Amino acid sequence: MYRFEIIDQLLPEWNKVVKSSNVYDFHHTSFYHSIDNTFNSKLFVAYNDQEFIALPLVIRPIGETGLFDCTSVYGYAGPVTNKEDFNFDPEFSSFFKESFNAYCEENGIVSAFSRLHPLIEHSSFFEDFGKVIDINKTIAIDLTLSPEQQRAQYRKSNKSEINQLKRKEFYVTEAQDQNDIDAFVSIYYETMERVNASPGYFFTKEYFNSFLKNDNFDSKLLLAKYNEEVTAGAIFTMTKKIMQYHLAGTTEQYIRETPMKLILDEARLLGNNAGMEALHLGGGVGGSDEDSLFRFKSGFSNKQCEFKVWQYIINEKRYNELSEKIGNKNSSFFPLYRSE
Secondary structure, three states, rough: EEEEEEEEOOHHHHHHHHHHOOOOOHOHHHHHHHHHOEEEEEEEEEEEEOOOEEEEEEEEEOOOOEEEEEEEEOEEOOOOEOOOOOOOOOHHHHHEEEHHHHHHHHEEEEEEEEEEEOOOOOOOHHHHOOOEEEEEEEEEOOOOHHHHHHHHHHHHHHHHHHHHHHHHHOOOEOOOOOHHHHHHHHHHHHHHHHOOOOHHHHOHHHHHOOOOOOOOOHHHHEEEEEOEEEEEEEEEEEEEEEEEEEEEEOOOHHHOOOOOHHHHHHHHHHHOOOOOOEEEEEHHHHHHOHHHHHHHOOOOEEEEEEEEEEEEEOHHHHHHHOOOOOOOOOOOOOOOHOOO
């Protein structure tokens, strides 16, 4: 018996569904949807007896048009399920699509877009349901390997520099109090200014405090210290199987020592002890797999993951009307009407 429901981000049923999934990340939780944006989010869920598939999306107004579109939170989202894979019966997949379309048509939703999680293989679900586009690669450390096997994949220079940091008596500790959190936030802001990050990366201090103290998922702030001084820090999350490298920063004074390498080396051991299957490091700046950030991350593992996005036009007539004002009709930006 098929059933479809739409769960608001404020309802406890959201996390009940997500946390009963076979695999999920913090990006799928209701807390993250509440803290990441000011728009309303919905969890679209279809049930086939005990099996389900759930797709979280953020619903945004399109200017003053009275129309809307769907997008995903910052990071890696996409659907989750309590099955081992996303190979559903075609009739059930069609039921989800038809139910989703009906909701969108009734509520003036023109298009949908989602960044898909590189560690969750759900491309088969989107067959005949919009299109999935390969964007680039991300890096993950395979935590099902032994610590020794993981370290064997490190770039030779990484091993040497981590050993040097330890000899110089740099060490990694978990944040203990508000002073540690405040020190990290200052370092994070300093780092974002140094790399000329866009305004969207300058999260408020309240964001950091709420994120680290939330009860939806486990989050850790690891700090690299030297003579009791914080030199670098990074926030990691842990859900059912996935450990995620979220936000990080290093002080200008110690950037040449690259203490972040010591943090990542310790983080993967923390993930091992917690029974995680992968530490996802992500990709390069703006999704690049050619820049220095990607090269830095790839020095820790040879496990490369495919980062993909989903694009779906629900109301083609409205989509084309909204896109008429766009000068460059050949732009690959989706949705096209938001490209300028």
